[in-house]
Amino acid sequence: MAGVLSHIKVLDLSRVLAGPWASQNLGDMGAEVLKIERPDVGDDTRHWGPPFVGETAAYFMSCNRNKKSLAIDFTQIEGQEIIRELVKHCDVVIENFKVGGLKKYGLDYDSLKAVKDDIIYCSITGFGQTGPYAQRAGYDFLIQGMAGLMSVTGSPESGPMKAGVALADIMTGLYATIAVQGALIHRDQSGQGQYIDLALMDVQVATMANQALNYLASGTAPGLLGNAHPNIVPYQAFATYDGHLILSVGNDGQFKNFCKTAGLEDIATDERFATNEARVRNRETLIPLIEQAMKAHDLDWWIEKLEIAGVPCGPINTLDRVFADEQVKHRGLELSLEGETPSVANPINYSETPLQYDKAPPNLGQHSAETLQEMLKLSPDELKDLADKGVIGM
Structure with missing residues (x-):
């Protein structure tokens, strides 16, 4: 069955993670992606x-399925001409x-719009096309720090910490996917293409x-x-x-159900803890009481009893346990x-146009x-002459 974007062709000039994450999403939905x-x-x-x-890093494999690899040196004039010809079909x-990095090759938005006037062109940078930081290089770790994520990640003991995956890149890739689909809908209605300016910094600030x-x-x-x-209190990890x-x-x-299960019925009606607002204000008093109670039983006991009581809870799984989990x-x-070739499924589940996983990440060229x-x-x-x-590489 054809995917929802099977009529779309994407020319993917991006590399590393944010752009490839977006183009992989589009490829999963059926678009033909030329990397x-x-x-x-x-x-x-x-x-x-x-x-x-094999000979390819697992990192690359994580964000480049459902794509075709074209090895083209667009620093050469003939390579630029090939890209412009491909754009006519995309x-x-x-x-x-x-x-401005692609302008010197004639592959910026204005140049390619002259080739195909309804092209949708998505640029992903660290800080956006405008502003005092526009010329700076942007990396996920840097953005997690500058845009506030690290200021709320970690503990007073550990100090600021980055997330364990490149969240600024991943979320920017997701926003790029959304933006491209919106622009495609607009183009279908108006006949107009457009330029999309996405910045890791903007995305990380917005997703705070x-x-x-x-x-x-x-x-x-x-x-x-x-x-x-x-x-929200209590909403954290506790040692059992x-x-x-x-x-x-x-x-x-x-909270009342938790207190009943934990043998803490007396605090469930205490005015200091009866509402979430009160619990947030009295966090420092409440949390030690819960910590003490949680150590009375093992992890499996708590999961079983709290599930019966309708209290959301779960273990902290390592990835081997994640992929062994019955729900996963x-x-x-x-x-x-x-x-x-190992991969992880796209979480989108369409009822009528299920996603397809036709192509493993490609070899170079x-x-x-x-x-x-x-x-x-x-x-x-x-x-042969171009090679x-x-x-080109083949």
Whole structure:
């Protein structure tokens, strides 16, 4: 069954994570994604290992399925001409070069709009196309610090910590996916393409969510709470007799049920703890009482009893336990592409147009010859000549 974007072609000039994450999403939805890579080394992340799958880093494998790899050197004039010819057949361009980095090659938005006036062109940078930081390089770790995420991640003991995955990159890739789909809908209605300016800094600030609004509403910058929640109590990890349990009490009814299970009925009606607002204000008094009670039983006991009581809770799983979890298995989140390449499923589940996983992440230049023959009608002799000049890799 054709995917929802099976009529769309994407020219992907991006590399590393944010852009490739977006183009992988579009590819999962059925778009034909042409990933343009340097003929000599390809995407940087091909070499970011170990671990490797064959000769390619697992990092690259995580964000480049459902794509065709075209190795084209667009620093050469003939390579630029090939890109412009490919754009005539495409709907979307995604790139994550520094501001103005593609203009010298004639591959910026204005240049490619002259080639195809309804092209949708998505630029991803660290700080955006405008502003005092526009010319700076932006990296996920840097952005997590500058945009506030690290100021609320970690504990007073550990100090500020980054997230364990590149969240600024991943979230920017997700916003790019959303932005491209919105622009495609607009184009279908108006016939107009457009330029999309996405910045990691903007995305990270925007996704500070309740923490950002806590500050804007109160004027007080939130600090490090470890595994605790700034607006809900108790909502954090607690040590049990033999491990740690995440307790996620979302309302007063759940708190009463927790107290009954934990043998803390007396505090359930204490005016200091009867409402979430009161519990937040009296966090320092309440948490030690819960900590003491949690150590009375082991992890499995708490999970069993709290599930019966309707109190959300769960263990802190390592990734081996994650992929062994019965829910993860049931949802089919672990994939094997083309029989042998490991991958993780896209979490989008359409009822009528299920996502397809047709292509494992490509080898460098794997699809150069067939794509240029099919789309640009280049002959074998022309391809050989371009390969001899180092313009393309096959």
